[in-house]
Amino acid sequence: MDALAGPSYPDHAEYSAWVAEMTGSDERFDPAFLDVSAVNRALAEQF
Numbered sequence: 001m002d003a004l005a006g007p008s009y010p011d012h013a014e015y016s017a018w019v020a021e022m023t024g025s026d027e028r029f030d031p032a033f034l035d036v037s038a039v040n041r042a043l044a045e046q047f
Contacts (some may be wrong), residue, residue, distance in 0.1 A: 003015045
């Protein structure tokens with residue numbers, strides 16, 4: 001979480017790219033936000 005929040009962290013770019021790939025968005029990661037509907041849709045597609 002610290003690496004995502006802080007561009008000065010060595011792994012910031014790698015983790016940010018991973019989050020963008022997983023979410024399909026380049027929006028800045030907000031750990032306080034959870035889109036329950038999107039999570040439920042993604043889970044429904046898995047099972």
